[in-house]
Amino acid sequence: DTAVSQTPKYLVTQMGNDKSIKCEQNLGHDTMYWYKQDSKKFLKIMFSYNNKELIINETVPNRFSPKSPDKAHLNLHINSLELGDSAVYFCASSHAGTGNTEAFFGQGTRLTVV
Amino acid sequence: QQQVKQSPQSLIVQKGGIPIINCAYENTAFDYFPWYQQFPGKGPALLIAIRPDVSEKKEGRFTISFNKSAKQFSLHIMDSQPGDSATYFCAATPNTGGFKTIFGAGTRLFVKA
Numbered sequence: 001d002t003a004v005s006q007t008p009k010y011l012v013t014q015m016g017n018d019k020s021i022k023c024e025q026n027l028g029h030d031t032m033y034w035y036k037q038d039s040k041k042f043l044k045i046m047f048s049y050n051n052k053e054l055i056i057n058e059t060v061p062n063r064f065s066p067k068s069p070d071k072a073h074l075n076l077h078i079n080s081l082e083l084g085d086s087a088v089y090f091c092a093s094s095h096a097g098t099g100n101t102e103a104f105f106g107q108g109t110r111l112t113v114v
Numbered sequence: 115q116q117q118v119k120q121s122p123q124s125l126i127v128q129k130g131g132i133p134i135i136n137c138a139y140e141n142t143a144f145d146y147f148p149w150y151q152q153f154p155g156k157g158p159a160l161l162i163a164i165r166p167d168v169s170e171k172k173e174g175r176f177t178i179s180f181n182k183s184a185k186q187f188s189l190h191i192m193d194s195q196p197g198d199s200a201t202y203f204c205a206a207t208p209n210t211g212g213f214k215t216i217f218g219a220g221t222r223l224f225v226k227a
Contacts, residue, residue: 041201041220043158048214055214090157101146101207103215105157
């Protein structure tokens with residue numbers, strides 16, 4: 001059983017389109033995340049979300065929005081895609097508490113905007 | 115103050131060598147320091163982690179050294195193998211919880227056979 005699964009694995013789309021990436025976790029975690037990894041492998045957090053708080057990295061354009069239908073899902077919606085949005089996007093989950101806060105990552109979605 | 119600075123950006127060692135990756139932080143509220151390993155085409159996965167009440171932790175060939183006064187911590191890989199070739203990320207979590215974990219920029223390690 002995959003702990004954190006995201007779909008699709010690959011996404012190729014044209015500039016200006018709107019797309020969504022889905023993420024589901026079956027670990028019972030209360031917090032989910034979206035990270036962006038660029039071509040240089042830098043890992044940048046975009047959003048942290050649990051049922052109490054949404055934290056948005058202020059550098060993330062408002063074309064990006066997280067949508068959470070329930071605790072086990074956090075989807076990423078992107079409007080008006082741009083060439084610079086091409087990257088690998090990772091979903092992750094963890095407990096938000098102060099104990100073991102290990103983050104479990106999905107396999108990533110490679111987004112290519114043409 | 116929220117940054118975690120990681121170096122070097124890339125590292126090449128011979129098989130059997132001991133690569134060392136360093137990280138430094140500013141925020142004294144950080145109290146959990148994990149290292150993640152990422153292979154190509156995969157998501158990062160937890161490798162080893164330490165809390166600031168100990169100065170060293172070993173798991174197999176991987177060792178974290180922690181210097182609380184200097185606010186620095188490092189990963190050492192003993193007897194490195196080609197299979198250790200991956201990108202390594204240090205991270206820091208504040209005592210307010212995993213919600214606000216900060217990652218370093220990553221180090222690409224290549225171990226020559």
